């Protein structure tokens with residue numbers, strides 16, 4: 492009884508660990524370079540084999556919502572929606588930021604710039620197969 496309960500708790504913990512762990516420090520299998528501007532993301536359709544570690548390098552071509560780095564938000568960002576829930580904020584004009592993500596969730600996922608996607612077509616699709 493106790494062991495059963497313990498294994499349930501361990502399973503729950505490992506599930507939580509997996510959920511909070513799509514961002515990774517593992518060595519990347521694939522590098523994906525993405526440019527973002529008010530015209531959107533290039534590329535805006537990305538296909539990735541499931542389980543691979545991807546290094547996303549996002550470069551901002553223009554000033555996005557603004558160039559003032561004293562503001563809380565400036566430039567563009569790169570947000571892969573849940574279940575990935577990976578956010579790279581404040582990519583200023585000419586700047587590049589990177590994030591490593593383990594692509595464990597199959598299917599269609601959307602990435603977007605929450606700063607400016609209401610005004611500009613900053614939205615893209617990731618297919619994990």
Ligand SMILES: [Cu+2]
Pocket residue numbers: 555556566567568604605606607608613
């Ligand atoms: Cu943006």
